[in-house]
Amino acid sequence: MAAVVAHGDLDGLASAAVVSAVLRKKRGAHPRLLIAQPYALHRTLLKLASEPPELVVLTDVGVDEAVWPSVRKSVEELTAKGARILWVDHHAQTARVSLELAELGVSLLYTGSGCASTIAREVFAPLTDDPSFFAKLARLGEIADNVAGGDRELTLLADRLAAALSAPSSKDEFKVRLVKMWVEEKKLVDDEVAVKAEEFEKALARKLAEIEQRVVFEGxxxxxxxxxxxxxxxxxxxxxxxxxxxxxxxxxxxxxxxxxxxxxxxxxxxxxxxxxxxxxxxxxxxxxxxxxxxxxxxxxxxxxxxxxxxxxxxxxxxxxxx
Ligand SMILES: [Mn+2]
The missing domain is CATH 3.10.310.40 (Diaminopimelate Epimerase; Chain A, domain 1)
Structure with missing residues (x-):
């Protein structure tokens, strides 16, 4: 069994989907997907400890220095139970603990110039059953993370997906389903994405109006x-x-x-x-x-x-x- 632990934004999910597509092709089964936030990564990793996967791939989840000691412990617990860990990331804090990661037996794939989706596009998309679809999906993650540009169609797609993921009603289940749709149906958006993107734009407009009153310093x-x-x-x-x-x-x-x-x-x-x-x-x-x-x-x-x-x-x- 394999698991992917992804950050819940477009970069995290797109890179997770590309990695999942490779694992599905190699192992015949869709890996388990968990969504994680850096400040709670230790808790997400512990969810895997009861039934430890052979392989855990983290995508776009950066190290948060405040919880690093706890994350370290969770990593140790997983590896003690036989899990191998590959960490795919572009946050400098993660690179800063790369020696410790090596000591823990964790492999790190890091870029300082792109994002997690850049690594996914360059390294993993060619290994999937549909390299051009997964390269396009990874490009959307790069556009959302502002590390690459795109034509009008791609930019609109990236904006729409990023908006849908940020809608107040977008929970982890929606994100997990979206990744599954990308991997299994090779379809980038559906009706729920459109509805959630609209919900996001409305909520954002409301909050922007409210927050104008809260400026405490402007230079x-x-x-x-x-x-x-x-x-x-x-x-x-x-x-x-x-x-x-x-x-x-x-x-x-x-x-x-x-x-x-x-x-x-x-x-x-x-x-x-x-x-x-x-x-x-x-x-x-x-x-x-x-x-x-x-x-x-x-x-x-x-x-x-x-x-x-x-x-x-x-x-x-x-x-x-x-
Ligand atoms: Mn990212």
Whole structure:
């Protein structure tokens, strides 16, 4: 038995589908698919421990430094039970633990210039039963992660799929079904994708109107928004991306996913030189939290009690930039 553990965005799912297609061709069965978030990866891996697969492939799930010790333990538990692990990723934090991964017996396929779907397209699509379909699917993941461009048709498809995946009603079951449809029917979109994409656009428009009132700092290069207490329905990253594009500034949005933590998600528009992952994660570490991501798309979390301090520090950090 094999399992794929994927991040739930288009890059994660597209790369998972390509890997799944290869495993299905080689082993005759569709691998089990689990959707994971970096901050809870240890818990997702533990779900596999009761019936450990021979092979586990992770796609697009980055290492979150705050939970790395727990992830390490889950990895050790799985490998002790005979599982082999291949980690396909493009997040710098994962590469930073590559020596530890090697010691744990985990293989790492990493790129710093593309995304997980880039690796899927270059390495795995040629090994599937339909290389051109899976190369196209992987290209959609690359477009969604902003590492490649595409013609009008591909860009529209990528936007629509990314929107559907981000709809408030898009749960893991929908994502798992979508990957199955790609692998088994070689079909990219269906009616449910269209309905969910529309739901997403409506929800996003509503939240954008609401969040305009929550700006706590706005300077030449950056905006800080305090959305603690507001329900963002999983749209925080999308709101930040849309605002970063519209305002042409770095956008940082703080929100409270639960009572214990404050999360800040940050997006950087193309013309601004600001490494969100490293700037924000060093702030978070000082305040007892963690996180990271990419230079232009990062998220950190700190204990709720440090929320006010974090917002203040973010404003100061962005005010210093010209
Ligand atoms: Mn990605």
């Amino acid at each position: 030449e290069v950056g905006v800080v928004i305090d959305a603690r207490g507001m329900r963002l329905e999983g749209l925080a990253g999308h709101i930040a991306s849309r605002l970063a594009r519209e305002k042409g500034k770095v956008v940082a949005i703080a929100f409270s996913p639960n009572e214990r933590e404050v999360v800040v998600t940050c997006r950087v528009p193309p013309h601004i030189d600001f490494d969100a992952a490293s700037e924000l994660s060093s702030l978070a570490l000082k305040l007892g939290g963690g996180g990271g991501g990419l230079a232009r798309a990062a998220a950190i979390r700190v204990p709720s009690s440090a929320g006010d301090e974090l917002l203040k520090k973010l404003g100061e950090l962005l005010a210093r930039r010209k």
